Amino acid sequence: NAGVTQTPKFQVLKTGQSMTLQCAQDMNHEYMSWYRQDPGMGLRLIHYSVGAGITDQGEVPNGYNVSRSTTEDFPLRLLSAAPSQTSVYFCASSYLPVNYGYTFGSGTRLTVV
C-alpha cells in the first residue's frame, strides 16, 4: 500500500518561480489537506478538500492555490515563490468524518532563495 505519496521530497526555488507540489493517495479518502511546518510554529493548515471539486482555505492560504479534480490527487501550487514560503509541506488525508486522525505523506522540504 502506497498510502499518501508526496513529490518531490526536496526542492530549491528562486524567488518569483512557480511550482506544484504533488500529493496522491490510494486509500479512497474523501478528505485531503496541506499543512506547512515551520520551526516553533507547529503545523498550520493551508488548504483542504472534502471531495473532488470542493476546496476551501485554511489558516495560511495566501500565495497558494489548490484544486481537486479527482479523489486521489490534491496538488498545491505556489504561484510566485517567496522566501517566507521556505518550509516543510505535508499532505494529509482521511476518510470522512475524521475520527481517526490523518494519514500523512513524508513531506516536501522547500527552500526559496
Place this chain on the structure above:
Amino acid sequence: AQTVTQSQPEMSVQEAETVTLSCTYDTSESDYYLFWYKQPPSRQMILVIRQEAYKQQNATENRFSVNFQKAAKSFSLKISDSQLGDAAMYFCAYRSRGGGSEKLVFGKGTKLTVNP
C-alpha cells in the same frame, strides 16, 4: 477558534525511565477528538494515540498512555520505559466533532530527547 498549547518546547528522559508531555487546549465544545502524533528525524508523522472526549477511560497503546482531564482541558502523554527510538517531536492535536469541521488543530510540538 480552538487552540492547542504545548508548554514544553523540549524535554529529555533517560532510557527506561518515564516521561510525561503536556498539552492543554481551549474549546467551548463538549464533544471532540484529541490526538498525539510522533515525528522522528525521518520527518514522517505517525499517529501515536487518540482519545474521544466522551469516553472517560484514558486511552493506552502499549508503552504510551494519556491522562485526559476534560474539565481541566488537559491531555498529557505518558511514555513508559522510554527507548532511544522514542526520540522525536511530539505534536498534540484537536478536532471538533461538530459543525462539519474536519480540521485538526496542532500544538507547536515538544522535542523529546532520550539519553542512553
